[in-house]
Amino acid sequence: MNSFLxxxxxxxxxxxxxxxxxxxINLTLAKELGEYGIGQYMTVIPVIGLLMIIxxxxxxxxVSKFVAEREEKYHLILLRFAMKLTFLIMTVLLSGVAVIFxxxxxxxxxxxxIRWLILLLIPILTVASIARGYFMGIQKMSKIATANLFRRGxxxxxxxxxxxxxxFGLEMSILVALCAIIGSELLVLIYLISAYxxxxxxxKNRPVEKLPKNKILxxxxxxxLPTTAxxxxxxxxxxxxxxxxxxxxxxxxxSMNEAxxxxxxxxxxxxxxxxxxxxxxxxxxxxLIPNVSNAFVNYDQSRLVRLLRxxxxxxxxxxxxxxxxxxxFARPLTGMFVESSLxxxxxxxxxxxxxxxxxxxxxxxxxxxxxxxxxAFIHNIWATLxxxxxxxxxxxxxxFQMDGVILGLNTGALVLMLLHYFVVCRKIGISLTLxxxxxxxxx
Numbered sequence: 001m002n003s004f005l006x007x008x009x010x011x012x013x014x015x016x017x018x019x020x021x022x023x024x025i026n027l028t029l030a031k032e033l034g035e036y037g038i039g040q041y042m043t044v045i046p047v048i049g050l051l052m053i054i055x056x057x058x059x060x061x062x063v064s065k066f067v068a069e070r071e072e073k074y075h076l077i078l079l080r081f082a083m084k085l086t087f088l089i090m091t092v093l094l095s096g097v098a099v100i101f102x103x104x105x106x107x108x109x110x111x112x113x114i115r116w117l118i119l120l121l122i123p124i125l126t127v128a129s130i131a132r133g134y135f136m137g138i139q140k141m142s143k144i145a146t147a148n149l150f151r152r153g154x155x156x157x158x159x160x161x162x163x164x165x166x167x168f169g170l171e172m173s174i175l176v177a178l179c180a181i182i183g184s185e186l187l188v189l190i191y192l193i194s195a196y197x198x199x200x201x202x203x204k205n206r207p208v209e210k211l212p213k214n215k216i217l218x219x220x221x222x223x224x225l226p227t228t229a230x231x232x233x234x235x236x237x238x239x240x241x242x243x244x245x246x247x248x249x250x251x252x253x254x255s256m257n258e259a260x261x262x263x264x265x266x267x268x269x270x271x272x273x274x275x276x277x278x279x280x281x282x283x284x285x286x287x288l289i290p291n292v293s294n295a296f297v298n299y300d301q302s303r304l305v306r307l308l309r310x311x312x313x314x315x316x317x318x319x320x321x322x323x324x325x326x327x328x329f330a331r332p333l334t335g336m337f338v339e340s341s342l343x344x345x346x347x348x349x350x351x352x353x354x355x356x357x358x359x360x361x362x363x364x365x366x367x368x369x370x371x372x373x374x375x376a377f378i379h380n381i382w383a384t385l386x387x388x389x390x391x392x393x394x395x396x397x398x399x400f401q402m403d404g405v406i407l408g409l410n411t412g413a414l415v416l417m418l419l420h421y422f423v424v425c426r427k428i429g430i431s432l433t434l435x436x437x438x439x440x441x442x443x
Contacts, residue, residue: 005310006141008287014145015279021152026272028159030337032173036257039264041174043242048118048181050235051097055125057089058231060133061289061368062223066216067137068290069297074211075134076203081216082130090126097122113175120182128189131196137290143195144286147188155184223373230377237384242267244388245405248395252404262342262402269337270347274354277322281361284311288362292369304428311362312434319358323351342402349406356413363420370427379419387412 030038063082067075101115135143158180163173242263249259288307295303326333330344337343367376387408394404425432 008283008314010141011145011148011283011286012280014149015283018148018152019276019279021149021156023272023276025152025156025159026268027336028156028163029177030268032159032163033177036260036264037174038268039242039260041177042264042267044114044174044178046235046239046242048121048178050232050239051118051121052125053228053231053235055090055093055122056129057086057126058129058224058227059086059220060129060136061227062220063130063133064136064290065223065293065369066219067134068139068293072203073207073209075138076200076206076208077210078216079130079134079200079203081213082133082220083127085217085220086126086130090123093126094119094122114178117175117178117182121185124182124185124189128185128192131192134196134199135192136286139287139290141287143192147192150191151184151188153184154187155180158183222371223368226373226377227368230373230380233377233384234380237388245391245395248392248405249401251396252401253398254401265334265338265340265343266346266350266402266406269334269340269343270350272337273333273347274326274350275357277318278354278358278361280318281315281358284314284362285365288365289369292366296370301429305430305434308366308424308428308430309434311366312359315358315362319355323355326351326354346402346406349403350409352410353406353413356410356417360413360417360420363417363424366424367420370424372423372427375423376420379416379423382419383412383416386415 029041033041059082063078066078070078097119101119132144132147135141159177162176162180166176245263245266246256246259249262250256254262288311291307292304295307327348330347331341334340334343334347364376367373389408390411391405391408394400394407395402397404400407422432425434
């Protein structure tokens with residue numbers, strides 16, 4: 001069995017358990033917070049995601065790509081330099097975010113302590129990104145899989161423990177839910193950094209060859225900067241999206257409370273269910289980047305084509321059946337969260353959105369491995385513009401409302417998937433039907 005399939009199976013197996021736990025986490029949150037509370041919670045989460053991206057600076061991606069493309073003798077010097085860079089980024093970011101939080105009381109309408117809790121995530125995520133990237137690069141996917149299990153397991157344990165032991169009001173419940181996220185991330189850091197230092201000890205006893213620091217920096221930044229920019233754009237648009245959707249629904253005639261409840265059913269229920277099978281897509285994503293990078297740097301067209309075919313077949317094998325289940329069993333699935341016919345209706349409308357994302361996630365990993373992060377970034381911009389335009393055009397109509405918003409989400413997902421697919425096929429030199437090979441593009 002090749003390294004790609006082996007890594008994918010390990011990651012997917014662990015991710016399946018993790019997603020089952022995540023499902024229970026969201027079920028717990030839906031029960032404890034209610035429709036309005038989950039809407040408020042899902043308004044905070046994209047902002048946390050934005051900070052997570054800035055804190056990691058996508059060094060896990062750039063380190064994994066660097067490691068996968070080079071021999072072991074260069075790894076130690078890379079990791080030493082990357083760790084110094086990490087502490088610099090962490091210091092600057094902590095100072096900057098602390099100043100912003102002092103002058104702009106974000107989330108004070110929910111709970112004023114939330115912004116200071118979020119600040120604790122910066123050092124945790126920044127340091128963990130280096131260790132995660134190295135294990136991805138040397139394809140020790142069991143480390144990544146174990147870390148993911150730790151995160152989700154701890155998150156669920158803390159939520160159940162705290163909600164069972166204490167009776168919180170709505171504001172405090174949201175704060176407790178966010179504390180559980182931080183506690184789980186801290187456990188992951190402890191695990192990864194312990195394994196990382198054991199690996200450093202091993203590398204010190206192996207042959208070491210130096211690389212110029214400016215070359216290491218350039219190689220890391222060539223991936224980290226555009227990838228961070230792309231993820232930032234994605235995170236910013238998703239942080240804005242809840243407010244934009246609620247504004248659109250209010251324009252269509254709903255009250256703000258009604259708009260928040262409808263958004264909660266889409267983001268907290270339909271998307272929770274729809275993205276449950278995406279653990280396979282994310283497993284493919286993690287395993288693909290080092291494999292594609294290694295194949296591309298070695299001019300191995302046959303391996304690249306084989307990887308693309310495997311990705312498409314695997315995605316079809318799980319994507320089509322689960323979307324069928326979403327459509328025909330929407331009512332019992334959403335009934336585990338809320339007793340609302342609208343939630344099941346929204347899930348049925350969104351099956352194209354989920355299926356397209358199952359394809360998009362590994363295709364984006366392909367682009368990163370091929371050194372085409374800027375292309376992926378541009379694709380995301382175009383897809384987002386289409387999404388927001390259609391969401392407002394139809395969602396602000398009293399006859400469409402949330403149906404129009406979902407139409408925008410589905411259309412944007414289609415645009416993004418097609419752009420990724422066309423460019424990947426062109427780059428690796430294969431027709432859109434995956435049948436005819438042509439010369440690869442290395443410019």
